[in-house]
Amino acid sequence: MNSNLDQYWRRITCGDEQALEKLYKLTFPSLVRYACSITGQQHLAEEVVQDVLLKLWLNRTLIVVQGSFSSYLFRSVHNYALNALRQQKTLKQSVNQIVTEELWGFISNNYDLDEQFIDQLYAEETGELIEKAIEELPEQCRHVFRMSRFETLSIQEIARELKLSENTIKTHIYRALHRISEILGSNS
Amino acid sequence: MKKVDLPESKINILIVSFLTDSIDHEEFIYLQQWINASAENRKYFNNLKDSWTLSSLKKESASGLNNSWLEFKEKLDLNVEQESKETGRRINKPNYLRLAASWLLFCALGSGLTWIISNRLKNSVGNTIEISVPLGSRNSIKLPDGTRVWLNAGTTLAYNENYGRKTRTLDLTGEAYFDVAKDKSHPFIVKTAGLVVKALGTKFNIKAYPDEKTISATLEEGKIDVSLLNRNGQTQKVVLNPNQKIIYFKKIRESEIYTESIEDKANLKSVPDKDISMKLKDASILTNVQTELFTSWKDARWIIKGEPLGTLAPMLERRYNLRIVFNEEELKKYKFSGTIENETVDQLLKAMRLTAPLDYSINKDTIILTLNKNYKDEFGKIMTHKQTN
Numbered sequence: 001m002n003s004n005l006d007q008y009w010r011r012i013t014c015g016d017e018q019a020l021e022k023l024y025k026l027t028f029p030s031l032v033r034y035a036c037s038i039t040g041q042q043h044l045a046e047e048v049v050q051d052v053l054l055k056l057w058l059n060r061t062l063i064v065v066q067g068s069f070s071s072y073l074f075r076s077v078h079n080y081a082l083n084a085l086r087q088q089k090t091l092k093q094s095v096n097q098i099v100t101e102e103l104w105g106f107i108s109n110n111y112d113l114d115e116q117f118i119d120q121l122y123a124e125e126t127g128e129l130i131e132k133a134i135e136e137l138p139e140q141c142r143h144v145f146r147m148s149r150f151e152t153l154s155i156q157e158i159a160r161e162l163k164l165s166e167n168t169i170k171t172h173i174y175r176a177l178h179r180i181s182e183i184l185g186s187n188s
Numbered sequence: 189m190k191k192v193d194l195p196e197s198k199i200n201i202l203i204v205s206f207l208t209d210s211i212d213h214e215e216f217i218y219l220q221q222w223i224n225a226s227a228e229n230r231k232y233f234n235n236l237k238d239s240w241t242l243s244s245l246k247k248e249s250a251s252g253l254n255n256s257w258l259e260f261k262e263k264l265d266l267n268v269e270q271e272s273k274e275t276g277r278r279i280n281k282p283n284y285l286r287l288a289a290s291w292l293l294f295c296a297l298g299s300g301l302t303w304i305i306s307n308r309l310k311n312s313v314g315n316t317i318e319i320s321v322p323l324g325s326r327n328s329i330k331l332p333d334g335t336r337v338w339l340n341a342g343t344t345l346a347y348n349e350n351y352g353r354k355t356r357t358l359d360l361t362g363e364a365y366f367d368v369a370k371d372k373s374h375p376f377i378v379k380t381a382g383l384v385v386k387a388l389g390t391k392f393n394i395k396a397y398p399d400e401k402t403i404s405a406t407l408e409e410g411k412i413d414v415s416l417l418n419r420n421g422q423t424q425k426v427v428l429n430p431n432q433k434i435i436y437f438k439k440i441r442e443s444e445i446y447t448e449s450i451e452d453k454a455n456l457k458s459v460p461d462k463d464i465s466m467k468l469k470d471a472s473i474l475t476n477v478q479t480e481l482f483t484s485w486k487d488a489r490w491i492i493k494g495e496p497l498g499t500l501a502p503m504l505e506r507r508y509n510l511r512i513v514f515n516e517e518e519l520k521k522y523k524f525s526g527t528i529e530n531e532t533v534d535q536l537l538k539a540m541r542l543t544a545p546l547d548y549s550i551n552k553d554t555i556i557l558t559l560n561k562n563y564k565d566e567f568g569k570i571m572t573h574k575q576t577n
Contacts, residue, residue: 025254064323064344066399120238120242121241134243149240174204177243181239
């Protein structure tokens with residue numbers, strides 16, 4: 001996948017708009033997913049990724065990419081997402097709102113981007129593996145994880161609905177994540 | 189599926205709280221401290237965080253994605269329209285800088301390069317003009333004040349709208365040669381990642397590639413003030429005279445020890461002591477430098493003298509936009525002298541084969557160099573013979 005992207009980039013630098021479209025459709029979902037992990041907001045994430053791809057196109061003859069193009073893409077999205085987060089006043093949906101400046105500093109210092117992670121972000125199997133991992137979770141654990149991740153309910157809401165403590169909810173989510181990271185780790 | 193008993197530690201809960209946006213300030217501080225405490229902790233955190241990110245299974249429908257693309261295309265077309273409107277407006281404004289920018293547009297410089305000046309980088313403070321030269325080319329431009337700049341392959345030069353108002357400041361990544369127009373009232377300043385050079389009316393070369401361990405400045409004519417950031421974080425100032433060159437060792441990470449080997453890489457060992465006029469902790473200044481060795485890359489004839497293949501290779505990689513791979517490390521020690529004009533890579537390698545026991549194979553844009561053991565001894569004899577003469 002990565003080598004394909006380098007090819008698309010080469011064609012883009014020559015002004016090939018079709019290559020841009022192909023690149024867009026191929027990478028947009030993964031890039032947004034990543035941007036969202038930083039900004040916490042889907043809409044903002046989409047804006048960030050579109051901004052990155054727009055700038056890429058407009059400055060295509062000026063940009064010199066050293067190393068793999070896909071890392072370049074991710075690093076750009078990473079930086080833009082951080083800036084976008086910084087410009088926001090508060091973090092939405094926080095139970096206790098953390099000062100965004102602090103959060104920004106935390107993310108920029110601790111979010112590491114490595115090749116393996118980038119590859120996984122793109123790979124088709126990743127989604128399948130994760131789906132499988134979730135299926136194999138014990139029932140309540142799976143239920144809680146789905147509610148949190150896919151129905152995007154807050155911890156409070158889930159606790160209320162299932163009549164469990166918040167701590168229990170969080171523990172279930174932890175177990176699910178642990179299982180997922182095991183499956184992904186053993187697959188690389 | 190095996191059931192694993194997982195320890196319900198406080199940290200796991202904290203991490204989940206962070207990921208699900210349900211962490212309070214105190215807990216956040218605690219989590220930060222825990223993560224910063226060790227590389228393992230950090231890795232542990234990243235592992236869970238990555239799984240969280242990857243598990244966001246928003247399977248984009250084909251139509252959803254298509255709509256997103258169409259929305260994007262609209263932004264694209266709008267932006268291109270916007271730019272052409274603005275360039276039209278700009279040429280009417282009698283602004284020194286903008287006139288110069290449009291001058292550059294028309295000056296399609298001879299080596300088949302396409303030049304476009306980006307006048308508006310999104311999200312930037314004020315208007316920045318950035319000029320880049322891709323690998324495999326070189327070019328020269330004239331700045332608004334008449335200063336001439338030659339840019340080597342893989343170089344980017346950036347300057348602000350305010351250029352010339354109080355100072356003439358530029359940001360450089362890569363290699364450039366400057367022929368600075370005299371203007372006492374506006375100091376000419378070039379910034380690189382570690383070295384800042386100030387000049388009045390001079391001719392000098394700066395080499396500041398991001399992937400190299402050193403930054404160097406060579407003065408041909410005039411005088412330059414060089415400021416560098418030393419390992420203690422303080423600024424040190426040095427003045428260079430003509431035929432002097434300063435080699436600055438970029439910030440070394442804590443875990444690396446400053447040893448002779450770094451000098452090796454900067455090729456200082458071959459310089460006689462009398463020509464090293466100053467050895468600061470973070471930089472070395474050489475005098476009696478044959479400046480054309482470091483500046484002729486910009487001319488039709490690039491002169492090389494006694495350059496080890498190890499340091500010559502990256503220069504060739506940039507000039508020809510290809511990759512050079514060494515099969516044997518010892519090949520890097522062989523030195524080359526000569527002039528390069530318009531040779532093809534193949535001609536160049538053939539010439540190099542006359543003075544070093546190397547074999548090469550070209551595969552698309554990668555060159556693989558291997559040591560020819562049969563000739564190695566022959567060359568060894570010739571070399572020692574030369575040296576004793």
